[in-house]
Amino acid sequence: MLPGCYCRVMVTQIDPAVSSVGRAFALLSVFQSRDRELTAAELARRSGLPRSTAYRMAGELTGLGILEQTLDGRFRLGLKLFELGQLALYQRGLRESAACFLADLSNATRQAAHLAVMDNCEVVYLDIIRPSPPPRLRSRVGGRLPPTVTGVGKAILAFSPPEVVDEVIARGLPRLTTNSITDEARLRAELVKIRRTGLAFDHQEQAVGTSCCAAPIFGANHQVVGAVSVSGHTSSIRLDLVAAAVQSTAAGISRVQGAQT
Amino acid sequence: MLPGCYCRVMVTQIDPAVSSVGRAFALLSVFQSRDRELTAAELARRSGLPRSTAYRMAGELTGLGILEQTLDGRFRLGLKLFELGQLALYQRGLRESAACFLADLSNATRQAAHLAVMDNCEVVYLDIIRPSPPPRLRSRVGGRLPPTVTGVGKAILAFSPPEVVDEVIARGLPRLTTNSITDEARLRAELVKIRRTGLAFDHQEQAVGTSCCAAPIFGANHQVVGAVSVSGHTSSIRLDLVAAAVQSTAAGISRVQGAQT
DNA sequence: CCCAATGTCTCATTACACGGGACACCACCA
C-alpha cells in the first residue's frame, strides 16, 4: 500500500464493466461539463451500454433522484448527487477550515484563489474564490486536471511519497501547452526545487495566458493534504509579489488542519 | 404529470430496495453530515443490509472512487461523488449566473445570502455567501430542509403549481420551533400573501434566533426555479431594511435566467 | 414516402449479486 495514499485497495476486485453499480456510475460519468442534458440514445452511445439497458438504468436512476428527466425526456444529473457530493466535501472539513483563508487570499491579491487536493493521481478543485470582476479562467470547482500542469498539482506532488510521483509519471505527462512539462527528468528537478522553496509556479503550462503560484497544505504527521494557489492572467499577475501571501495562507490552513510546525 | 415539476415519472417502476443500484445509493445515503467516517459494520447497521452485502458493496464503491477507505478501514464518501455533484450543479447554470448577485447581496446587507431550489418537495441550498465574520448558522450548501420552515421554501412554494403545494402539505408540516407553521390553512394564507407581495419571511420558524427574508427567482415562461434569501440572527437583522435588496437581487437573477418581465 | 434515429416496453435466459455462515482478530471482563 502506498504510504500517504488515503485509499486502501480491497482484496476482492470486481469488474466495473459487469457489475450493476459499476455500470450505473459509468452511465453517470458520461456527462461532460459542457453538455447540459443528454437523450437516452446519447447515454447509450457514450456509455457503450445496449440501448435498452441504458434506458432502463437511466429510468432507475431517475427514480432515485440521481438523474432528472426534462419534460422532453432528456436526462441530466440530479440534485441528489449534488447533495451527496457536498457531504463528501463536508466530511473532510478541509474546505470549511480553509474558506476564510481563501477569501482573504483572493482579497489581498485581487486574483482567483484555488483550493485543491489530489485524488487518484488527479487534481480536484475543492473551492475557488474569484475576485470581482471575475476573470475568464478555465478552472471549475469539482473539476479535474493532471497534476503536472497545475501549480497546486506540482505543490502536492513535491511533498507526496515517491510512489505517487512514480505513478503519475507512469500515467504519462500530458502536453496542454508548449510550456507543459513532458520530460520526466525536468519534472523531478522541478519537484526538488519546490520541495526546497515550498512554492510551485505554473508559467502558462496548463493554458496559454494564465499563470499561477501555489503552496502545499499539510495535515497531521506532516502529510500533504492539498494546496492553495493564486492564479490569473499572465499579464495581470506578478507571481513574485503574491508568493508570500500564498505561502502564509497555506501555512495558516495547515495550522488549523493540525500540522505541528 | 405535475406541470412545473421538472421530473417526469418513468412508467416502469423499480423497487429501490431490491435493485443493486438502489441498494448502492441507500448505502451512500446513510452518511449524515455530522459523522466523518463509518465502519463497515456501521454501514450495514444503518442501511439495513446484511453485513456481507454491505461490506462487498462498500468495497465495490471504493473501487469506483465513490467511497474512500481510510487506513484503518473506515469508509467515507469519495471525491468522485463531489465531482459528479458539482457537475450536476454546473449543468443547470443557476449557481453560476447567480453567484455575483449573491455576493453583492451579502455585501450590501452584511448578512448571509442563500440560493436554493426545490427538489422532490425539499429545499436544497445551492450556494451560501456568508459575510465576514461568518455568523453561526445551521444552513449548509447541499443541505436539505422542509420548504415550509424556510423563507426560500415558502417563496418557491408560493409560486409553484397547486399540486406541489398539496404534495408538500400531504407530507406533513413539521414543527422545528414554536413558530413553525403546522396548520394547513395558515400556510395557505401565508402563501397567498407571499404571492401578492413577492416576499417571504421566516420569523424564527426554522431555528430560534434566526430570521430571514426571501424572494423567488423565475425562469423562462414565468416558472419559479428557485429563491434567494438573506438571513441572520434575529437581533442583528432588520427584515424590512433588507427586503428591497432581496427582491431586486431575485429580479436580477431572474432576468439573466431568461425570465421576460 | 421512405429511412434512419429514437423512445418505450416485453420477455426468455442466465450471469451475477446475494447473504448465510465460517474464520480470525481484537478488546474487554471476570
Added chain:
DNA sequence: TGGTGGTGTCCCGTGTAATGAGACATTGGG
C-alpha cells in the same frame, strides 16, 4: 486464561433480478 461480543474478511450454493435482443410506434428530414 478462557469467555463473549463486536468486528473485518472471505467462500460458495442458490435463486432472483438484471440483461439485451428485439418489436413497435413516433418523429423528422429529405
